[in-house]
């Protein structure tokens with residue numbers, strides 16, 4: 268696969284924005300080039316200077332942590348949503364190209380595709396939420412989508428896909444394949460990062476929003492062949508990662524034990540909540556999950572949703588989505604939160620029967 272053949276013409280031809288600091292080569296003492304405020308900052312932090320266009324130290328540290336052999340195979344974005352959007356903007360010609368989605372899946376993919384005015388080819392998951400590999404490959408060969416997005420563990424179903432299935436897709440489609448691993452830390456499966464160098468068309472994305480508990484700072488990552496990452500860096504906003512985010516994440520990476528502890532706790536809570544919730548008889552089914560959420564299928568999902576809402580407990584109603592009839596998506600919380608949810612559901616169940 269030749270990556271440059273997939274890039275949009277305008278992206279290939281354009282020059283990237285040259286920031287003031289990038290133009291100047293040498294050792295500067297006084298910075299009068301970027302119209303910043305030389306007196307300082309009205310915050311206590313020193314934030315008067317523009318951040319590095321690419322925070323090099325952070326990228327290097329992430330490469331070490333993730334065991335990526337070259338930091339230039341990493342793109343840093345304002346959340347992984349930025350990476351998803353930029354991949355579409357770099358490779359997909361509006362009103363001409365298509366992408367392939369595998370519903371039910373994360374809603375931002377179709378939002379980004381709509382913003383970029385791209386055709387969406389849908390190949391539904393099987394009713395057990397596995398990949399319809401034959402159909403995915405056939406449609407990809409017929410319709411040549413520029414991009415196929417595979418979310419594993421999948422949101423909202425929580426399941427992971429078989430490695431063999433994904434590998435077969437990677438090897439047999441004429442498209443880029445983006446694997447969204449937002450929830451990989453909660454899964455027993457290893458990341459596709461281990462196999463990044465085997466597939467020229469593979470893009471893996473991960474985020475600080477879930478396992479790291481840092482949704483508020485907006486940091487996402489894309490990992491791919493350097494050629495793909497260079498293109499994303501060429502078209503991104505010059506200062507997409509702010510200094511506050513960079514400093515906090517650098518500090519966090521000095522000691523990753525807190526994240527690991529939280530992930531272990533969430534996995535224990537997931538097992539507890541799924542086991543206890545399955546005992547409540549308004550429930551039809553609890554779907555297996557390798558994420559920090561799961562689907563629970565109710566007889567009357569909308570009524571349960573409304574009841575929980577009255578108690579101030581908010582879950583996600585996914586009952587309108589394909590194969591998710593009657594399903595609420597429940598995020599695993601802290602023990603006391605999970606117990607409050609369980610109490611509310613038990614109360615609903617008792618009132619339901621009387």
Ligand SMILES: *Cc1c(COP(=O)(O)O)cnc(C)c1O
Pocket residue numbers: 345346347348349373418422447449473474475476477482486487
């Ligand atoms: C939450 C989530 C993300 C994270 O997006 P950010 O922009 O990094 O916060 C990405 N993909 C999926 C499937 C998600 O559920």
